[in-house]
Amino acid sequence: MSKLSALTEPFGTGGNSVQAFDVDKVRADFPILSREVYGKPLVFFDSGASAQKPRVVIDCIREAYESYYSNVHRGAHYLSQRATDAYEEARVIIAKFMNAPSDKNIVITSSVTESINLVAATWGRKFLKEGDEVIVSEMEHHANIVPWQMLREEKGIIIKVVPVRDDGSFHLQDFEACLSSRTKLVAITEVSNVLGTRVPIKELTRIAHERGAKVLVDGAQGIVHQGVDVQALDVDFYGWTGHKLYGPSGVGILYGKADVLESMPPFQGGGDMIVRVTFEKTTFQDPPHRFEAGTPPIVQAIGLGAAVKYVEELGMKSIAAQEHSTLAYAQQELADIEGYREVGTAPDKAAIISFLVDGLHPFDVAAVLDRQGVATRVGQHCAEPLMDRMGIEGTVRASFGLYNNRADVDALVAGIRKAKEMLS
Amino acid sequence: MSKLSALTEPFGTGGNSVQAFDVDKVRADFPILSREVYGKPLVFFDSGASAQKPRVVIDCIREAYESYYSNVHRGAHYLSQRATDAYEEARVIIAKFMNAPSDKNIVITSSVTESINLVAATWGRKFLKEGDEVIVSEMEHHANIVPWQMLREEKGIIIKVVPVRDDGSFHLQDFEACLSSRTKLVAITEVSNVLGTRVPIKELTRIAHERGAKVLVDGAQGIVHQGVDVQALDVDFYGWTGHKLYGPSGVGILYGKADVLESMPPFQGGGDMIVRVTFEKTTFQDPPHRFEAGTPPIVQAIGLGAAVKYVEELGMKSIAAQEHSTLAYAQQELADIEGYREVGTAPDKAAIISFLVDGLHPFDVAAVLDRQGVATRVGQHCAEPLMDRMGIEGTVRASFGLYNNRADVDALVAGIRKAKEMLS
Amino acid sequence: MSRLLDLEKYDEFVGNLELIDDEDMRFEYIIDVGKKAGDADFPEVMKVDANLMHGCMSKVWIIDRVDDGRHYFSGFSDAIIVKGLVTMMTESFSGLTGDELDALNEDHVRKLNLGALTTQRQVGMLAMLAHLQKLGRRVTTAAAD
């Protein structure tokens, strides 16, 4: 079972004192972190694209397939019941983790991309008319841009874009300037996957609700760094993706308020989401099952439940504190590199650093880093409009996970210095 | 790696002599088959709902997470490249398995349900107009009914239903009677998940094409029993689901002809499926990536590749021969039970048996079987219209996998006798 | 309402099931209850959709008769095992008021100790309990009109 490192000394962050953990013990939970790349120890700074998995998650997947695998919601036999229990138990774990009122608020999807597309295709198609406005921000991931563009194509809705400031910060007054009587939805990221900027979702939601607009949050980069309390935020939808929260690939989540989910037509048609089918007429299940057509990602959902339990045992506050401390150390060390420039310096950002080095192409920097065993991401990070706005072609991004330590940072810094040396 | 049982004596089936394999050696490849249920050995006859997984698949999943996991198509680093290679290699394996002209014909989805919904939402929305006809059969799974009903709701298309005969057989002349000048699509199952009836897809496709209609095959129950050669069948679309072919949950496949896929607009919007995004305009990738928005089911696709290699090593012909022989044995033994009735007795059916026992409710029979460790499925099998047509409320279904042996059949027969005894 | 309910029939079922320590025999006990349940108690004319309880693998009908504010249930299913389970539920919890029904909770179902039986969970005895409670409330509301 879960072999978590013991919590160590208390640790201050933003006023509240929380327990930090011993990162090196935690690292031992992740088998991949002990591997080498090109003969050098792996330094993984690409958790923002997808995080590595702790042993408890990998074991949970194996156990499911080896000892109780079956389809769910269908069989009258023992394994089917076991698998159904485990699958629905995962939904309960996830609901509690998000502080959702009930597991009925939790739709299991295949990714946050699907979660957002689901809302666009059901709620959006049903409730948005020509001329209605959807507000997004300039720092959205393509997953929170393209579905609304497709709906614009179909329905003639209008997409309004909240600008970000030069330092990558997001200001509520810029958001308020976009609101109008036609605003029906605010679809916004909680944390920028490029800049690390946090959006003040709670305040934003209060303002949007005052104007009668619904709020959908793309929590892909939010929940992994700070957890979420959907009732405190009061958002209507909150989507996220399992593989970035140390869970398996192939599973995502959509939280929706009960009345909103109930108002929505089904997304896809198939088994499991219906009550009765005749060729003349079909009646659909209640949420969340109405939105889960066909065999769901069974073992992936169960594995995500294990991942959630893992981060809960460490504590989301402790994870945030740990990441914050590593981020601060990194910012300090990186600042010493001549020609180094951080892109996105909003105050209180999440543990994501995008950067450039004067005179060097980001691709070259990332390639040299890679040869040193340091995995980063380079390019536009599925956020091309943000690149256009910042007037750059791309960045190197080091995104932190709960397992990154100061030695990782040192390797990153040394790698950048080496890149400067090799490339100049 | 794959520890396949040695092939044994040659074995005749339908004229062609193929190698059969030693089932008991193959059973050892599936960890779950050695478990007990209620203190009795597990006898698994629910592979039609979802098949169990061989060790090679489970190990492949573990290995991916432990040694080279990363997101795909994004990073410039080593792991990202390794994961992308493995993911795209799976696509190649799957393309070859289906004899698709190229891996570009293979769209990776989350299930066959999604595959069919994808076609309905893209090809269907673009090319079908009010009054256009879609032909399905009376024995479709809900996954191949509800998406067309949803499109009917939206577009006013007409759904025509090919009847099946009392014995569950499917006749081309019944199909031809449904064709008209307005037929645009035939969306049909290859093998009935309830009756085991095989549809003569190749002939049907020839006829449909002569009338200018496209053909979509729901191959969920077809490919697992007989493999597929999409070029020989000449179908336009062929969808299937990984978890029924001994692969992981959470992954499905849509094969499409190149020109047809190219003619289709995207399905969902997000990362990976775009070439360029601005808020004004977005350009999309070519197939198959156009249809794969967001992080795909990475490890699930890789695991499915391992499953395909596993069945290829055994040989689809050998699997068919083995299943056929077990089916014949079962039919003979079951026929001796007084009051036993097989529902669906079309000639040359696939290894699926639906049955009833006079005077007993199918639920009771399945429940007693379950207590004997025999897993079957009971109910309507997501095929309610077929139940209505057969004038029954449900059946008990024993669906065979490559690992079912005669001892399994004996346990099934003994279980039914016990049910009669306990329930009368 | 917080007084201890007197659930004579329920206690009898719990007692009987406690005496059986073999799961297979407990399973047979349910079948026996199902077989013994007099079908005559459930009139054919009542097997209509309005009395159907949704969400079961086999059809379950439940009706109630109200006498002096107390609910007397009978249930039926075509499947013997389900009939056994529904009979245990209706017999256990007949004679209670709507409020008393509402005071019942998951533990009452759990104490029947059928948890290990797949069938118990499939047909959802909890769903049956919720259904009885709903029937209890429905008539209470109607009476208040």
Added chain:
Amino acid sequence: MSRLLDLEKYDEFVGNLELIDDEDMRFEYIIDVGKKAGDADFPEVMKVDANLMHGCMSKVWIIDRVDDGRHYFSGFSDAIIVKGLVTMMTESFSGLTGDELDALNEDHVRKLNLGALTTQRQVGMLAMLAHLQKLGRRVTTAAAD
């Protein structure tokens, strides 16, 4: 067409790379090729979308000059490593006819033995080869008009 192509420059690259048995040093070799590639060879005015090769992580432009049916390529990228790779490709395969270009295959790329280098695959040297072949065919067709 099946005559053995005389690929002098290509053979030189292959030979040089074979001498280096350390992967890190092979990586540095590519960087060196990139650094040494004269930027002047690739006129600024040619860095337009029409000459862009799609599907790379960093921008790659490739142009060709045709002389007596033979193609002389030059390539450019903002990223040094990519410039190194594209330079190896353009220098290796310049001077060939469209048919000769078509006769090249994956093995020619594989023999450069950069397979272990992530970057090599990322920027897709195979894609570059295909691009050169496309350019070779395009002009041949145009000439036939």
